[in-house]
Amino acid sequence: MTAGTFPERVGDSDHRSFLTSPRAASACRRELDRLNDELSRRLSELQVAESLEPFNVRAALDRWIVQWGPVSLSVVWLQTSRDTVSDGELLVIAWRGVAGRRLSQSPERPEAARSPSAVALWEEILTPIAPDEAGWAWMPKSGGDNGSLWSSAELAAYCVQRLHSEYGRAMAEEPQAG
Numbered sequence: 001m002t003a004g005t006f007p008e009r010v011g012d013s014d015h016r017s018f019l020t021s022p023r024a025a026s027a028c029r030r031e032l033d034r035l036n037d038e039l040s041r042r043l044s045e046l047q048v049a050e051s052l053e054p055f056n057v058r059a060a061l062d063r064w065i066v067q068w069g070p071v072s073l074s075v076v077w078l079q080t081s082r083d084t085v086s087d088g089e090l091l092v093i094a095w096r097g098v099a100g101r102r103l104s105q106s107p108e109r110p111e112a113a114r115s116p117s118a119v120a121l122w123e124e125i126l127t128p129i130a131p132d133e134a135g136w137a138w139m140p141k142s143g144g145d146n147g148s149l150w151s152s153a154e155l156a157a158y159c160v161q162r163l164h165s166e167y168g169r170a171m172a173e174e175p176q177a178g
Contacts, residue, residue, distance in 0.1 A: 035075065062076060090138060
């Protein structure tokens with residue numbers, strides 16, 4: 001992760017002026033696409049390198065969910081009614097179980113067994129910091145104004161590493177067949 005702090009990475013420029021501009025919306029869309037592509041790429045590399053089970057990705061405009069065996073990861077872009085990027089947040093949650101399960105299409109069978117809901121394992125809330133598109137970074141809310149900033153590639157690496165740890169833990173806890 002980049003160890004740079006807020007003042008070091010964005011200098012004296014007013015990052016909020018770019019993030020409140022109309023240009024920021026398209027820059028944000030491109031950055032979210034970069035993040036999603038990087039998450040998929042890193043997961044694919046890990047899956048192949050370690051001969052792990054395949055994962056399944058579901059994507060929508062502002063939501064990306066990967067199901068990987070017993071764990072999942074959701075990445076959601078949230079905006080306020082003012083609809084400016086400066087007010088948005090990126091919510092990243094790792095789950096034990098199936099995240100974003102679709103509602104049953106068979107409501108006439110309420111007695112059908114339902115699988116348990118997913119349980120959140122960890123989450124990060126991040127805000128965009130950017131004096132311009134080239135300087136885009138994500139700041140964890142837990143880090144405050146002096147926290148470290150992450151590029152989308154760094155954020156993807158962090159998420160995949162944490163998800164891989166949770167995957168290993170969940171697989172070790174599953175009963176062995178045989």
